[in-house]
Amino acid sequence: MEHASETEVTDAGRHIRSLSSALQQVIFGQEELIQLVLTGILARGHILLEGLPGLGKTELVKGLSRTLDLDTRRIQFTPDLLPGDITGNPVLQEKDGSRQFIFQPGPLFTNIVLADEINRASPKTQSALLEAMQERRVTVLGETHQLPLPFFVLATQNPIELEGTYPLPEAQLDRFLFKLEITRNDVGTLERIVNDRELGTEPEVHPIMDETTLGNILSLVRRIFLPEVVGNYIARLVDATHPGQSSAARSIKFGSSPRAALSLAASARARALMNERTHASFEDVKFVAPSVLRHRIILEYNARVEGLTSNEVISSLLEEVPFQSGNTPGTLQQTSSN
Amino acid sequence: MSNQETSAAQWQRLARRVSTKINLAWWLDKLAAPLLITTLAGSCLILITRRETTEFPWLQTAIVGMLLFLGMALMAWWLARGNFESPDHALVRIEASMKMHNALSAARQGISPWPGMPGNVDDGTRWRWTRLLSPLFAAVLFLSTSIFLPVSARNDAAGLPPDEPQAWKDLQADIESLGEDQTVQEDYLNELEERVNRLREQNEQEWYSHSSLEATDALRKMHGSELDRMEQNLRKAERALKNLQQGEDKMSESASQRLLNEFEEALQALAQGKMKPNEELLKELKKLDPANLGQIDPEQFNQLCENMRKHAESCQQCQGGGQQGAGAVTDTLDSLLGEGPESNESQQGKGGVNRGPGSAPGLLGDASSDVDSGDLEGLDSGDLSKSLPGDLLKLQDDEHEVDKSKTGLRAGGKVEGKARGGSRVWKESLLPSEKSALKDFFK
Structure with missing residues (x-):
């Protein structure tokens, strides 16, 4: 595969910058979150947004769908939602003089699915998303239906009010490229929101990128060069999440899967493109690692009791695993850290 | 050369330099422990060798040391x-x-151009001098200590002949002394030396x-007994001659005869003993007629006497035998028999905790009525827990507390005491400080 050229990268970077600027008009004070969401989209990944109500999760997804000019459907997940409600159902219809089961596509058949409060649906319904998210297709009554491309699932969940919810199974979580935590706004941001917005009105957003441009950029991400040393760093980082492989992993019960390594590589490439570089770097991996790994490691019971969080463990991991593979001799002192 | 090629060359040169630094650091890291252990062992070996040998093989040691270092380096x-x-x-x-x-990785793969070399380049490592130099200093210290520490070669006692017994030395000294003075005939000295x-x-x-x-x-x-015997005979002969000369006219016949016999006996003993006096002296004594001493020149007689005394x-x-010869043996026997002169200094066998070694005097003689146990010494056990009723625990030289103040005659019924209270109390019963305090209060 031909590597991305400087010109292509610069051109794509310009588009992405525009997209980012437009999204910053939708949601204020969340520049890093916007960067990560765009990184996830460029890496063709699904994103799980976690945050308290009213922080702008849904608004961000709606803004994204409008700027990308893609078809978007919103599914409000509830405990009584059935798999067929999202994948679609075969309906008995009369066709050419005979009655046949005609498949009626569900809300999954779109480009961007906003799965609001995904953890409120039953595991059965959550599992209906597995095939769609991984293979971009849906199988109903033995009949497989391809989903439109590009296909992204942007799910939200509330970290509080857990009564009556069904935590996402590990297999489901692993299919999300990123799990992003939306933090509260500072006073300056709140002041800007109060001054610029009104309750019940949506910000005016214009499409920035058409489907073709997005397709080109998505294919360009795959052509971003990933140096061997960066690949080696990703491998060592993922390996270090497993118990016994690093001192930070003492708090981890189960480490990350190879899908995590692939996700890191893809998102590092996307991040490099956003920074208008033709190659990914250690710094790109380090930037996306918390979002990629935080939902892919399971902490030990003791660590959770002690109040240790996944973010803290991942920070320790990133400090512990050096960029270069070789050790430094005792006669030398490492002056720069990762 | 284009800018790209120049940058590439600069970065690669820097990479080679950093690589050399890292590899050298690894080599030094691995060398430290063997260097320390080897120098410590080598230093001990050098010290032991210096102690054991008089001539230390410095050259060979240096060569072996170099070879060892080379081995360790490899x-x-x-x-x-x-x-x-x-x-x-x-x-x-x-x-x-x-x-x-x-x-740089991307540029090396040809993906992106080589970046320009910045002014300040950092490879992210710095020498840890304390860790680097500590083993080296320790090694130098060990070696210097082993080389410069003053160590004297040990005398090989096993290799040298042992000292001969003191008695042989004394005998040899006697042989030389008697030979030099020509006191004794050489036959005896030769025989003694041969033995x-x-x-x-x-x-x-x-x-x-x-x-x-x-x-x-x-x-x-x-x-010793020969020396003693010869000495006594010489003195006996000298005494007899002197007495004969001094009492030549006044002495009775029998006394004169007794002295003549004494001289003859002594002369005979001197001539027949193993140890014979100087041949010349013996000849002169033999030639001498003790009955006619008046005919001898007084000066010649005095010279003869002087020779005998010498x-x-x-x-x-x-x-050789003088100190512990027959005389000493006799003294010891006298002491054991309790007959010899009693010395106040030697308190052998006398009682007391400091009586010292040796046998008690009179061990082999008649039982003495006086046990002569010496001064009595009280031993303080310090342990009163085992004392029994009636045991004397302590002796104290002290007096009873008796009120010795003299009291005169007192008339009965007369009250001498003053009334208590009032001004009497604060004037006579209080201390000066209390009085002043009260005065101050009432002012």
């Missing part, structure tokens, strides 16, 4: 080579340290064997 290289970094790896280290977003030499000719291990010491003791006693003194001064 071993350290062998151990460290698994960690050695190539220039490409060093390039990654540089770009990681300088946060260059892997621009001493025969003892010396034994195996050195046998010098202090029981039989050898027994023989030595017998020889010393024999020599010879006797020479015998007395000899060490």
Whole structure:
């Protein structure tokens, strides 16, 4: 595969910058979150947004769908939602003089699915998303239906009010490229929101990128060069999440899967493109690692009791695993850290 | 050369330099422990060798040391080579340290152009001097200590002949002394020397064997008794001659005869003993007619007497048997029999905790009525827990507390005491400080 050229990268970077600027008009004070969401989209990944109500999760997804000019459907997940409600159902219809089961596509058949409060649906319904998210297709009554491309699932969940919810199974979580935590706004941001917005009105957003441009950029991400040393760093980082492989992993019960390594590589490439570089770097991996790994490691019971969080463990991991593979001799002192 | 090629060359040169630094650091890291252990062991070995040998083989030691160091260096290289970094790896280290977003790796792969060399380049490592130099200093310290510490070579006692018994030395000294003074005829001295030499000719291990010491003791006693006998005979002869000369006219016939007999006996003993006096002296004594001493020149007589006295003194001064000869034996026997002169200084066997070693006097004689137990000493056990009723625990030289104040006659019914209270109390019963305090209060 031909590597991305400087010109292509610069051109794509310009588009992405525009997209980012437009999204910053939708949601204020969340520049890093916007960067990560765009990184996830460029890496063709699904994103799980976690945050308290009213922080702008849904608004961000709606803004994204409008700027990308893609078809978007919103599914409000509830405990009584059935798999067929999202994948679609075969309906008995009369066709050419005979009655046949005609498949009626569900809300999954779109480009961007906003799965609001995904953890409120039953595991059965959550599992209906597995095939769609991984293979971009849906199988109903033995009949497989391809989903439109590009296909992204942007799910939200509330970290509080857990009564009556069904935590996402590990297999489901692993299919999300990123799990992003939306933090509260500072006073300056709140002041800007109060001054610029009104309750019940949506910000005016214009499409920035058409489907073709997005397709080109998505294919360009795959052509971003990933140096061997960066690949080696990703491998060592993922390996270090497993118990016994690093001192930070003492708090981890189960480490990350190879899908995590692939996700890191893809998102590092996307991040490099956003920074208008033709190659990914250690710094790109380090930037996306918390979002990629935080939902892919399971902490030990003791660590959770002690109040240790996944973010803290991942920070320790990133400090512990050096960029270069070789050790430094005792006669030398490492002056720069990762 | 284009800018790109120049930059590439600069970065690769830097990578080679960093790679060399890292590899050298690994080599030094692996060398430290063997160097310390080897120098410590080597230093001990040098110290032991210096102690054991008089001539230290410095050259050979230096060569062996160099070879050892070479061996260690090779071993350290062998151990460290698994960690050695190539220039490409060093390039990654540089770009990681300088946060260059892997621009050098991408440029090496031809993906992106080589970046320009910045003014300040950092490979992210710094020498840890304390860790680097500590083993080196320790090694130098060990070696310097082992080389410069003053150590004297140990005397090899096993290699040298042992000291011969003191008695042989004393006998040899007597032989030389008597030979020099020509006090004794040489036959006796030769025979004595031959006997001493025969003892010396034994195996050195046998010098202090029981039989050898027994023989030595017998020889010393024999020599001592000979010396003693000759000395006594010489003095006896001299005394007889002097008495004969002084009382020539006044002395009775019988007394004169007794002295003549004494002289004859002494002369005979001198002539017949193993140890004979100087031949000339013996001849002169034999030629002398003690009955006609008046005919001899007084000066010649005095000279003869002087010679005899000198010879006797020479015998007395000899060490071989003089001190523990017959005289000493007699003294010891007298002491044991309780008949000898009593010395106040030697309190052998007398009672008391400090009585010292030795046998009590009078051990072999008649039982003495006086036990002569010496001064009585009280021993303080300090342990009163085992004392019984009636045991004397303590003696104290003290007086009873008796009120010795004299009291005169008192008339009955007369009250002498003053009333208590009022001004009397504060004037007579209080201390001066209390009085002043009260005065101040009432002011």
